[in-house]
Amino acid sequence: MDTLVAILFSYAVLLSNLHSESIPNLVLMPKQFFVDHVCYGSVNCKVAGWFPETGGENIYILDTLNLTNEVADSIILHEIVHYLQFKNGMYNDKSCENSLALERQAYGVQKEYLLREGVVANGVGLTVVSMHCET
DSSP, X not given: OHHHHHHHHHHHHHHHOOOOSSOOEEEEEOHHHHHHHTSTTOTTOOOOEEOOTTXXXXXXXXXXXXXXXXXXXXXXXXXXXXXXXXXXTTTSOOOHHHHHHHHHHHXXXXXXXXXXXXXXXXXXXXXXXXXXXXX
C-alpha cells in the first residue's frame, strides 16, 4: 500500500502543482467511521475517502474499497490533493468560496488522473460544479 500512496502522491503533486516534504498515511476505516465523522450520523453515507479539515497526516479510506482499480485510486488521489492543499496553507481561508475552490481543484485532479488512465470519468465532481455560495 505504501507504493500505491507514493505513486498517487507523485500524480497529485504533478497535477496540482502543490508540494509537501511529507507523504500522508493511508488509514483504512469501516463505514461507521465515515457515518460518525463525515456524514453526521447518516447511514446513507456515500463517503469513501476523507482528509479532515483540521489537517494531520492521515487520509481515511473506506476499508471495503477495491484498491486495485483506477476509480478507487482516484478517490485516494482526491484526498491526497486535500492533504497537499492543507500543507500549502490553502485551508487557512475558511470561506465558502475557498472551500468550493479547493474541492473543485481536487475533483479536477481526480478527473485528469482518470482521463490519463483511460477511464471515463462520468459523474466525477458533477455536484461540486453546480454548488455555489450564498451571498
